[in-house]
Amino acid sequence: MFQLQPYKGKSTRHTCPACGHKMCFTLYINTDTNQPIHLKVGICNRAIKCGYHYTPKQYFADNRNLTNNDYQNKTPYIKPFQPLHKIDFITELYVKKSLSQNSNFVSFLYSKFKPEQVQRALFAYKLGATKNNEVIFWQIDTLNRVRTGKIMQYNPLTGKRIKHQSGAIDWVHNKLKQSKLLNYNFNLKQCFFGEHLLNSDKNKWIGIVESEKTAIIASLNFPNLIWLATGSLNNLTIERCTVLTNRNIILYPDLGASLLWESKAINIQSKTNCTIKVSKLLNQIATINEKENGCDIGDYILL
Template structure:
């Protein structure tokens, strides 16, 4: 299923943005590493597949980006959909029940943990930021929680025995500090460190706009 989508990057707005930023070779390599798919749901849309470290497909987040700015398309509506919902609707219409999904979200990029067991992990909010940061800071294994509230014990269980650096968006530092304390209590083998970098350097306007690491890179 995933293999059918990890191609046609010339039609993928997000990958086109990466190409403009990093060049075709690096952009395609990172897109393939993170299993970024191309969706037909909207012209130019991408799929951020969530695959766990046992290589089970959990779901896929379908999003539409502006290929020039790299910003999400939110007008005339917020372009976000879920692959399991679309497949489920098609199966229902066809009278089928089978699905290739294991319907429980995981960290974006979790499938990479098995290949780099000794590398420190960095977690940010968005999938886009994880991919961009992976080019700038390859010494870390970048994963994404998927949203501000997407960091939870269920998703982080796969990180046992790891050192994990949390990189919250501007204005999310305090929330993720509290979350890190909760996670540490439930996952004592994981060392969580919350970075205050963005909170320290952000201007008032950047705080109002809710910048993340990718906006600085």
């Protein structure tokens, strides 16, 4: 049996391995031997400011391959602790400095939409540009805090993405870390692209798509919804959807991702208080060829 060490004076409260505060850490002990399991297996009583809690169950699961003897001899694996409550932000000065229509992506938009429409989207989503004419899709949360920016290049004529050879994506927080303008341990928590627009009208329905480009194009065509992008297929998580509480949402999965998003929608709806519909629009109108290519709603608007 394991339990938290009962309080018997100062000697039973220790220094927290995560936040370093003294006499705030309670160890789990083995009730047969009265010995601690490991000096890092315990809970910090600074629940809000620190949040460290490493349970015996987690510890033994992380060290499944060690036998009883090994526990004395070998150093067990301790899961690196990610502070629960700490999210780092980027100063909005970088956003302000980057605001620009000099990206290939915006040139493409100008070729397809009216100038005043494009400018409305530029302003709403605070699109930025790099000196290489890449677009910066900033992720700004509902409290107007900047999480990071995604830097992407597009062909100005076709609007198709130009990927790096490696397929990797450039991020503003990584660039700032490389130039030592951000701490190496910057703790990124992504949010939806367009999330800062949620407060603009609390009654509006919300459309969620996968790519930032699609969110912008959809916002130009269907301004009666607030359009957000997850940024990637797997970014639609319960945690991220807590900002959508009490809202009405329509998901527009890319072709080929419908089943996955439908199952996620059911899960998210059961754990948060929001109403989610999954659009079947694309599946109904798409040809087989398009389904194989994974078209999204943006491709259809531009047809």
